[in-house]
Amino acid sequence: MINQIRNIAEDEQYSTISLSKNVIKINCVTPQMYRTLIRHIQEINIYYHTYQHKEERAYRIVIKHLHHSTDIDEIRQELLELGHKA
Numbered sequence: 001m002i003n004q005i006r007n008i009a010e011d012e013q014y015s016t017i018s019l020s021k022n023v024i025k026i027n028c029v030t031p032q033m034y035r036t037l038i039r040h041i042q043e044i045n046i047y048y049h050t051y052q053h054k055e056e057r058a059y060r061i062v063i064k065h066l067h068h069s070t071d072i073d074e075i076r077q078e079l080l081e082l083g084h085k086a
Contacts, residue, residue, distance in 0.1 A: 008040050009033055 005014065005026070013033040017025040028034040034053060041048050063075070076086045 004040070004044070005037065008036060 079086045
């Protein structure tokens with residue numbers, strides 16, 4: 001497995017850690033390397049688990065001090081005007 005990774009990436013772009021039960025943990029330095037590695041692993045049908053990349057995660061925001069009777073559509077419209085999708 002490590003030899004296959006070396007074929008598609010340079011050593012500076014990732015790091016590996018051997019864990020118990022024949023598990024290898026791979027940390028990628030760049031998002032591009034992450035995507036390349038995942039694509040390669042899928043192509044050769046290796047069982048894997050990954051966490052969602054931080055750049056691709058959705059986020060939640062709490063708006064405080066709004067009255068409970070404030071219209072939700074009004075809040076959405078204001079957020080849309082500020083450039084946020086709700």
